[in-house]
Amino acid sequence: MNINTTKIISLLFFVFSAFYLYTAYQIQVFSFDENAPFNARTFPIYLGYAGLFFSGLKLILPDPNTIKVEHKTLEYKKTIILVLIAIIYGATILKIGYFLTTSLFLISSYYFLGERRWMLMFLLSFPFVASFMYLLHGILDIYLRDPFLKLIGVMG
Amino acid sequence: MIEGILIGLKTALSFQNILMVMIGCFFGTIIGMLPGLGPMTAIALMIPITYGFDPATGLILMAGVYYGAVFGGSTSSILLNAPGVPGTVATSFDGYPMAQQGKAGKALAIAAWSSFAGGTLAAIYLLFMAPSLSKVSLSFRSPDYFALMILGLTAIAAFSSKGQFIKAMMMVVLGLMLASVGQDSLSDITRFTFNNMNLTDGISFVLVVMATFAMSEALTIILKRNDPTAAAKQVSLTELGSIKINKEERAKMLKTIPRTSVIGFIIGVLPGAGATIASFLAYGMERNLVKDDEKEKFGKGSVHGLSAPETANNAACSGAFVPLLTLGIPGSGTTAVMLGALLGFGIQPGPRLYMTNPEIFWSVIMSMYIGMVILLILNLPLIPYIARILAVPKNYLIPLILFFSITGIYVMSFNNFDIYLMIGIAVVATFMRLYDFPMPPLILAFVLGGLMEENLRRSLLISNGSWEFLWDRPLTAAILAVTIIIVGWQIFKTFKKN
Numbered sequence: 001m002n003i004n005t006t007k008i009i010s011l012l013f014f015v016f017s018a019f020y021l022y023t024a025y026q027i028q029v030f031s032f033d034e035n036a037p038f039n040a041r042t043f044p045i046y047l048g049y050a051g052l053f054f055s056g057l058k059l060i061l062p063d064p065n066t067i068k069v070e071h072k073t074l075e076y077k078k079t080i081i082l083v084l085i086a087i088i089y090g091a092t093i094l095k096i097g098y099f100l101t102t103s104l105f106l107i108s109s110y111y112f113l114g115e116r117r118w119m120l121m122f123l124l125s126f127p128f129v130a131s132f133m134y135l136l137h138g139i140l141d142i143y144l145r146d147p148f149l150k151l152i153g154v155m156g
Numbered sequence: 157m158i159e160g161i162l163i164g165l166k167t168a169l170s171f172q173n174i175l176m177v178m179i180g181c182f183f184g185t186i187i188g189m190l191p192g193l194g195p196m197t198a199i200a201l202m203i204p205i206t207y208g209f210d211p212a213t214g215l216i217l218m219a220g221v222y223y224g225a226v227f228g229g230s231t232s233s234i235l236l237n238a239p240g241v242p243g244t245v246a247t248s249f250d251g252y253p254m255a256q257q258g259k260a261g262k263a264l265a266i267a268a269w270s271s272f273a274g275g276t277l278a279a280i281y282l283l284f285m286a287p288s289l290s291k292v293s294l295s296f297r298s299p300d301y302f303a304l305m306i307l308g309l310t311a312i313a314a315f316s317s318k319g320q321f322i323k324a325m326m327m328v329v330l331g332l333m334l335a336s337v338g339q340d341s342l343s344d345i346t347r348f349t350f351n352n353m354n355l356t357d358g359i360s361f362v363l364v365v366m367a368t369f370a371m372s373e374a375l376t377i378i379l380k381r382n383d384p385t386a387a388a389k390q391v392s393l394t395e396l397g398s399i400k401i402n403k404e405e406r407a408k409m410l411k412t413i414p415r416t417s418v419i420g421f422i423i424g425v426l427p428g429a430g431a432t433i434a435s436f437l438a439y440g441m442e443r444n445l446v447k448d449d450e451k452e453k454f455g456k457g458s459v460h461g462l463s464a465p466e467t468a469n470n471a472a473c474s475g476a477f478v479p480l481l482t483l484g485i486p487g488s489g490t491t492a493v494m495l496g497a498l499l500g501f502g503i504q505p506g507p508r509l510y511m512t513n514p515e516i517f518w519s520v521i522m523s524m525y526i527g528m529v530i531l532l533i534l535n536l537p538l539i540p541y542i543a544r545i546l547a548v549p550k551n552y553l554i555p556l557i558l559f560f561s562i563t564g565i566y567v568m569s570f571n572n573f574d575i576y577l578m579i580g581i582a583v584v585a586t587f588m589r590l591y592d593f594p595m596p597p598l599i600l601a602f603v604l605g606g607l608m609e610e611n612l613r614r615s616l617l618i619s620n621g622s623w624e625f626l627w628d629r630p631l632t633a634a635i636l637a638v639t640i641i642i643v644g645w646q647i648f649k650t651f652k653k654n
Binding site for chain 1: 204205207208209320322323325326329330332333336340342343345347348375378379380381549550551552554555556558559562563566567570571572575576579583586588590591592593608609612613616617619620621650
């Protein structure tokens with residue numbers, strides 16, 4: 001059997017399905033429901049077995065359409081930085097507020113992706129976010145929580 | 157029905173809804189032109205905005221985005237041989253050679269008129285078919301629905317990724333597993349939450365769509381160093397030439413459009429098939445039907461060859477609404493996203509939709525006509541200008557997609573956990589995309605998961621735990637037989653290849 005990344009993903013999916021199945025059997029059901037034809041754990045149990053079946057099949061069968069990914073050509077650095085910026089954005093958005101964090105998220109993303117035109121970066125962050133906030137909050141009446149704007153008295 | 161049509165017209169022709177169709181078509185065209193970003197991403201990005209509207213307006217906006225994206229995909233197929241969406245790959249076979257012959261404007265006009273005619277004819281078929289189908293589907297019972305969902309999931313797995321049926325089925329199972337997280341709908345017992353309160357209500361549908369499409373596509377573009385806007389930069393430089401269609405070309409189109417609209421619509425109605433298969437099938441069928449001298453022009457700029465896939469893919473888009481509106485079961489990934497959005501509005505599409513919410517049912521159908529007209533009169537002359545808007549560098553495009561995705565989740569939950577979960581799912585999805593694991597089956601399964609469990613529960617309780625319900629009724633047995641044929645055929649193909 002040829003081991004390639006697709007097989008490794010299938011193996012991981014097999015292990016995940018086994019864990020899912022184990023957890024499905026642990027679902028607590030009401031005692032009167034224990035022997036019912038269908039209870040809260042029935043469907044997940046079927047899904048667990050289906051996951052084991054398909055990932056097992058993928059593991060066993062030869063893979064004539066092997067996908068070869070040239071990892072050297074992939075841009076891991078920028079992708080990881082972008083994911084990290086998104087995580088920081090997610091961590092601060094509630095505490096600091098939508099306007100400031102979103103604008104900083106956009107500026108830092110533009111920068112790390114290689115942009116250096118500061119004026120354009122500024123226009124496509126602070127004013128852009130302000131207009132979008134106006135569209136959501138002012139026109140569409142979608143609530144946006146923003147402690148920072150509240151603190152400086154811009155938002156009620 | 158006349159009353160329904162009038163209700164639909166009244167709703168669809170309101171200023172707000174016409175504006176929404178225009179915005180939807182325009183935005184969809186822009187996204188559709190970008191290779192790699194399809195209608196599902198476009199619709200996903202629109203979901204948070206639709207929550208500010210009533211359901212009819214929200215659905216009209218999403219339908220506009222859908223048609224616009226397919227139309228935009230045709231434009232990049234014709235001008236650059238770089239299809240924006242899979243449904244327009246066949247368009248490039250004759251559209252691109254025509255553009256190379258200096259007839260890009262004509263090719264765009266043929267594509268636009270064919271799309272318009274295909275979409276309009278299909279909307280007429282839908283107009284007459286949907287109410288009758290709704291009545292028929294009232295006789296559907298839980299086992300039939302369960303079997304139909306199995307068929308839909310199997311079909312989308314079979315068609316969504318060529319030669320990768322098992323991978324697609326793994327994604328179906330993963331989608332169903334994700335849908336099972338949270339409280340059980342009947343007993344309220346929590347499942348797979350690991351005592352995390354944030355998971356008690358389950359994983360949000362918008363979160364999964366944003367993560368697996370919008371965010372993951374943005375990360376894939378960066379990871380693979382693709383530049384979707386590079387194609388658009390070339391479009392603005394292209395000399396389009398005249399957009400006039402002569403009498404002979406019109407006569408050819410008039411022969412092609414009626415027959416390919418029918419095939420496109422039928423394929424669109426079938427679960428899982430969609431615009432891609434419809435366009436290829438229509439192209440192949442048309443090649444067999446035309447005279448020998450015309451046959452030789454295929455692949456070299458044939459009017460029939462361009463008109464056929466364009467008519468069929470738009471007809472299929474309208475056809476895909478049939479199972480969604482009449483059965484409440486989406487036939488494609490895109491309509492699955494729409495179903496999820498409708499459920500978010502608290503509306504359950506299905507046979508009773510046109511009785512309980514006629515304004516939604518009919519206004520969506522009516523807005524299809526309006527959408528087609530807008531695409532024709534607004535987008536065709538505007539293509540060079542839209543292309544200029546698209547020349548936004550990827551350094552700006554990607555952060556903006558991420559911004560829309562995260563905002564979508566933020567305005568829905570105001571919860572950090574959901575943002576982390578979305579980023580986590582997006583990273584996994586990006587990695588899986590590299591190895592050709594298709595995402596549409598996951599979305600369809602995620603949307604259908606709850607309904608599927610509900611129908612299986614009812615079926616098993618009625619039959620006292622026996623699986624005989626699968627063949628007790630002829631309709632259930634017939635649906636199941638089709639599913640078995642699809643699975644059998646896929647397994648046969650896999651073994652034959654091996």
